[in-house]
Amino acid sequence: MSVATPIFKYGVMKMSQHLDADSAAFAAMDRQSVLHPFVRLDEYARGMSPDPLVVDRADGLWVYDAKGRKILDAFSALYCVNVGYGRQRIVDAMAEQGARLPYYHVFAGATHSPAAQLAEKLIELTGGRMSKVFFGSSGSDANETQIKLAWYVNNVAGRPQKKKIISRERGYHGGTIMTSSLTGLPAYHQGFDLIKDVVRRTVAPDMFWSGFDDPAAFVRHCVADLEAIIAREGADTIAAFIAEPMIGAGGMVPPPPGYWQAIQQVLRRHDILLILDEVVTAFGRLGEWFGGDLWGIEPDLVTLAKGLTSGYAPLSAVLIGPRVWEALEAGGPKLGAFGHGYTYTAHPTCAAAGLANIAIIEEEDLLANARDVAPYLQAGLVDRLAGHPLVGEIRAQGLALAVEFTAEGSPRRHLAKDLKFAGRVFARAVENGLFARTMPHGDIIGLAPAISLTRGEADLIVERLGKAIDEAAATLSPSERRAA
Ligand SMILES: Cc1ncc(COP(=O)(O)O)c(C=O)c1O
Structure with missing residues (x-):
């Protein structure tokens, strides 16, 4: 397994066995120096928000962070890595x-x-x-x-x-x-x-x-x-x-x-x-x-x-x-x-x-693969999530998919904004080894995996997202689930 050699401030850092410890150093360095898109700048710079995920390498649909965690990237980074990572x-x-x-x-x-x-x-x-x-x-x-x-x-x-x-x-x-x-x-x-x-x-x-x-x-x-x-x-x-x-x-x-x-x-x-x-x-x-x-x-x-x-x-x-x-x-x-x-x-x-x-x-006829695996993934999501009390809509076209969350008992009523429910689902998904994306409008989780997606990976997306939604739902009180 080859690991790119990261450049450290005062020289060249050593190899992957050090990355776990060093990821904290990178995170600290980053907070000090980088202005990120779409981040609360004050909270991030002052260490009031969670450490950033330090991404180290990737292969196929799998991303490895600096702590050695292996995460299934179901959003192709920013819906761009269509053919997957690691294409020599x-x-x-x-x-x-x-x-x-x-x-x-x-x-x-x-x-x-x-x-x-x-x-x-x-x-x-x-x-x-x-x-x-x-x-x-x-x-x-x-x-x-x-x-x-x-x-x-x-x-x-x-x-x-x-x-x-x-x-x-x-x-x-x-x-x-x-x-x-x-x-x-x-x-x-x-x-x-x-x-x-x-x-x-x-x-x-x-x-x-x-x-x-x-x-x-x-x-x-x-x-x-x-x-x-x-x-x-x-x-x-x-x-x-x-x-x-x-x-x-x-x-x-x-x-x-x-x-x-x-x-x-x-x-x-x-x-x-x-x-x-x-x-x-x-x-x-x-x-x-x-x-x-x-x-x-x-x-x-x-x-x-x-x-x-x-x-x-x-x-x-x-x-x-x-x-x-x-x-x-x-x-x-x-x-x-x-x-x-x-x-x-x-x-x-x-x-x-x-x-x-x-x-x-x-x-590799990846258009045909996308046409084949997309309905499979869509059907898997519907099987797992349709009828979930907090899922208002599941929608998809090809490998661009979304799950929109709404208040329990009413598919056309928003959950309270400050609950940031999609954000909770995102966080639970990462813990379960899945990258999805909180979309900037509404309580929406987006999926856009690589078009080289296999059925086995589609199954994992469904399983991990379903688990993340259940776990996030469990963090809400009954009144929070119902209230708009
Ligand atoms: C539909 C659409 N147009 C334009 C852009 C902007 O592209 P870029 O971020 O490469 O400037 C994006 C980025 O997500 C997009 O989704």
Whole structure:
């Protein structure tokens, strides 16, 4: 068993037998020096919250912490390690590329084979529906590019007023200024100044809390809300609609039947571009290369990241459809060179990781595996948890799943917020050797295991999550279970 040698402050630390003791040292060092995303900064820095989990290594779906605990990662880290950990082929591809050409840019007149090959491969995977690929390093910067593209093409077309972007409540699109403004989750807005003048938000297609029982009526409600925004603002002021095929960070919610057909009709009628944020849903998460294909979505622009390299290297991509490409081309004579790009656009080592990752998905037919094992996992969860007094809804699309908790005796009433029930389930799950994820909206536990998941691992997820929920439920008093 090989263990990466950790670098310690004043030299090189020794090996794994020391990691248990040293994990406390790393934790202390971390509290002293690292500013973490999504952590109560004061409590963490002052040692008032539990020690962080020091992750040491991983293989397949299994993560090992510095204390030597072996934990089944049912969320693929941040739903990105789609092919699982320990893929030597990706590591070798990066090492070979790094040795040959670790970095070169693709600005003005330069390119390299990984950029060209990966772009061609991505277009092939869309069946030729998309025309061009622009690379970045993260989902956030790719979505930032999307907005710039939507504005650019309207400027080129002589429609400088057509600039607003409609996003959805509970959508998540990133952490940059524009993409966090587009994000419809208040947890990501606290304390930051958002861009308000060009962002409008429409309802989330989550029927569970909507008060609707009939999906067709609920879809009409979603469409009416979108139509009302367009009527109020004027279609000539709206450039694009950005959405995930299914809600991800907002609670793993698949859309109701007919939603996307109806929404797309509205967008086409008003000449509004559709930016499909497939950062979570592509590369097999929903059993397809692109999750949008499940609902017949025909986007103008697509955002990819995460599963593009299975998280082995930071890489994102914007896929540009023919309509937008035509408009971008028309910008040449008017505006000259396209003035947008990042130092690490099409980074060769990251692109090499992307190519190896896609080759693994193809050669091992992991899309078929995801399609096979997903219903098995879903059925296992339903068998174990349906009827549990604190489980309000179990929902899933492919290998994106969620369990939403509600008060006992009423599936449509929240548990008191300060009980942080999903957080209790998360903590118990870790103790039982399982990583799930508390989603930032509501009392929701999300699951998104690697698409190489086996049935045996699916059984373990069900068993460990079920146990964690029972144990967390036992920490509530009868009145806490029932009270909203
Ligand atoms: C749908 C979606 N879009 C964009 C992003 C942002 O990606 P990144 O964190 O790589 O910037 C995420 C991240 O979780 C996401 O889920």
